[in-house]
Amino acid sequence: MIKRAIEKDLVQDITEGKKVVIVYGARQVGKTTLVKKVTSELPYRKLEVNADLLAYQDVLSSRDLGKMKEMIGDNELLFIDEAQNIRNIGINLKILHDHLPRLRIIATGSSSFELANKVAEPLTGRTRTHRLYPIAVKELLNDHTPFEVKQNLESYLLYGMYPDVLLAEGAEKKVRILQELASSYLYKDILQLTNIKHSDKLVRLLKLLAFQAGSLVSVHELAKSLELSHETINNYIDLLEKGFIIFRLGGFSRNLRKEISKMNKIYFFDNGIRNMLIDNFNSLEFRQDTGALWENFLVSERMKKKAYDHIYGDSWFWRTYTGAEVDYLEERDGKLPGFEFKWKASKTRAPKSWLETYPEATWQLINRENFIDFVS
Numbered sequence: 001m002i003k004r005a006i007e008k009d010l011v012q013d014i015t016e017g018k019k020v021v022i023v024y025g026a027r028q029v030g031k032t033t034l035v036k037k038v039t040s041e042l043p044y045r046k047l048e049v050n051a052d053l054l055a056y057q058d059v060l061s062s063r064d065l066g067k068m069k070e071m072i073g074d075n076e077l078l079f080i081d082e083a084q085n086i087r088n089i090g091i092n093l094k095i096l097h098d099h100l101p102r103l104r105i106i107a108t109g110s111s112s113f114e115l116a117n118k119v120a121e122p123l124t125g126r127t128r129t130h131r132l133y134p135i136a137v138k139e140l141l142n143d144h145t146p147f148e149v150k151q152n153l154e155s156y157l158l159y160g161m162y163p164d165v166l167l168a169e170g171a172e173k174k175v176r177i178l179q180e181l182a183s184s185y186l187y188k189d190i191l192q193l194t195n196i197k198h199s200d201k202l203v204r205l206l207k208l209l210a211f212q213a214g215s216l217v218s219v220h221e222l223a224k225s226l227e228l229s230h231e232t233i234n235n236y237i238d239l240l241e242k243g244f245i246i247f248r249l250g251g252f253s254r255n256l257r258k259e260i261s262k263m264n265k266i267y268f269f270d271n272g273i274r275n276m277l278i279d280n281f282n283s284l285e286f287r288q289d290t291g292a293l294w295e296n297f298l299v300s301e302r303m304k305k306k307a308y309d310h311i312y313g314d315s316w317f318w319r320t321y322t323g324a325e326v327d328y329l330e331e332r333d334g335k336l337p338g339f340e341f342k343w344k345a346s347k348t349r350a351p352k353s354w355l356e357t358y359p360e361a362t363w364q365l366i367n368r369e370n371f372i373d374f375v376s
Contacts, residue, residue: 001037002163003142004030005308006130010038013128014077014104020093020123021106022083025132026244026269027184030163031108032081034132044077044104051085061087065099068092076104083107083119090122097126110189133244134161134270136304138376146372153368154284157293160272171281178276185273189243201226202236209237209246209266210277214295216263216319237266244269247303252316252329260319267299284343294343298366299328301375324351326363336361343368 006023013021025031039046049056059071060080072078078096083089089107096103119127137156140149159165159174162181168174191199205226209217223233240246246266253261268274271293275281284290305311313332319325326338336358340348342365350363366374 001033002135002139004034004132005136005139005304006132007034007038009130010035010106011042013130014038014042014106017102017104019128020097020119020126021104022119022127022129023106023108023132024129024244025108025110026134027110027189028162028164028181029132029134031110031132033163035079035081035106035108039077039079039106042077045075046077046079047072047075049078049080051080051082056080057086060089060092063088063092063095065095068096069100072096072100072103076102078103078105080105080107082110084109088118090119093119094122094126097123131307133300133304133307135163135166136161136308136375137301137372138305138308141372141376149372150368157271157284157290157297158275158281160270160275162270162272165272174272175276175281178272182273182276185243185245190239190245196236196239198228198232201228202239205233205236206240206245207277209240210268210274212266213268213274214265214292214299216260217266218263245273247300249299249315249317249328252318252331258320258322260321265317267296269300269303271297271300290343291341295327295341298341298371298375302328305375318354320353322353324353326351326354329361334360338363339374340365342366 010021010023013019023031023035036048049060051057051060056071059067062068080086080089086092093105093107096105137149159171159178162177164177165174168177190196190202196202205222208222208225219230219233223230226233237246237248241248246268248264248266250264251259251261253259274296280287284293287293303315306313306315311332313330316329316331317325317327318329318338327341329336329338338350338354338361340350340363342348345365345367346369348365354361354363
């Protein structure tokens with residue numbers, strides 16, 4: 001089993017027992033497996049609840065402390081899996097937290113927008129929240145050498161980092177797992193949990209975004225292509241982001257007219273899902289989008305690192321209307337480290353205008369040889 005980066009934090013939060021612990025994440029990233037492992041190693045009597053079961057749904061949505069105490073019995077730890085399936089889960093967890101202070105509670109949810117809506121207000125100040133992503137390179141390095149990780153790079157870029165995909169042997173099996181994952185994303189976590197009027201256009205939007213991964217995205221062009229309003233496109237993108245499918249990177253600017261700041265880049269949390277959507281698993285030597293795959297992989301891995309290492313600070317890209325650009329930069333502690341991503345290049349220069357405009361900034365090339373430090 002790959003040791004997950006948030007495992008230590010989960011153990012600490014559960015042991016302290018002062019907050020309701022919430023673990024968000026997309027389907028099949030390993031939330032249930034991780035929580036079961038962590039809780040099995042702790043010295044507490046545990047009740048594990050599958051929120052898909054109607055009996056548990058009835059009790060945990062009842063607002064009846066007596067019923068919930070009867071269900072919990074003398075257990076010291078309550079684990080609720082897929083908690084978004086329980087109506088009014090937030091207020092019921094608040095009741096348990098406030099009236100049973102010795103009960104430790106941990107809940108998982110695969111739909112951040114759904115579970116967040118249900119727990120945010122009732123549990124204000126009472127939660128400790130963690131996000132779990134597909135396997136990160138920094139997690140692989142617990143059991144693999146940097147050499148082994150580099151040897152498998154093409155597979156990561158093509159098939160992504162979901163646990164089941166990493167464990168599957170052979171391209172055909174990996175693709176079949178990704179097909180099932182993509183279906184779960186679209187039809188379970190997004191379409192069924194939201195009141196979307198144009199579900200077919202949401203799927204088309206996702207495919208358009210997949211083709212544009214790592215590129216500037218024009219909401220105007222997307223709206224025109226799909227015959228939807230700008231507001232609807234933005235709402236759909238927001239849903240896809242809250243569903244852990246994509247994330248946005250904004251353009252960095254300090255109000256200079258020459259800098260692009262009103263458009264975003266779109267990235268996928270997982271390369272395999274992106275490639276599934278465009279139905280392309282050809283090897284890198286036969287692809288025209290290797291640069292985009294490499295950039296998406298690096299940015300998503302960096303986001304995992306920032307989340308797991310508690311690195312705070314904004315992430316951006318930088319581009320001018322004259323064509324100068326920096327693929328990725330971070331702004332924190334008064335510093336502006338900038339990065340250029342190249343699959344093959346070993347030498348390249350920083351844009352002169354970048355260094356002139358921001359003399360406090362730095363610049364670094366990230367390629368196949370030195371990427372380990374950047375993502376781990």
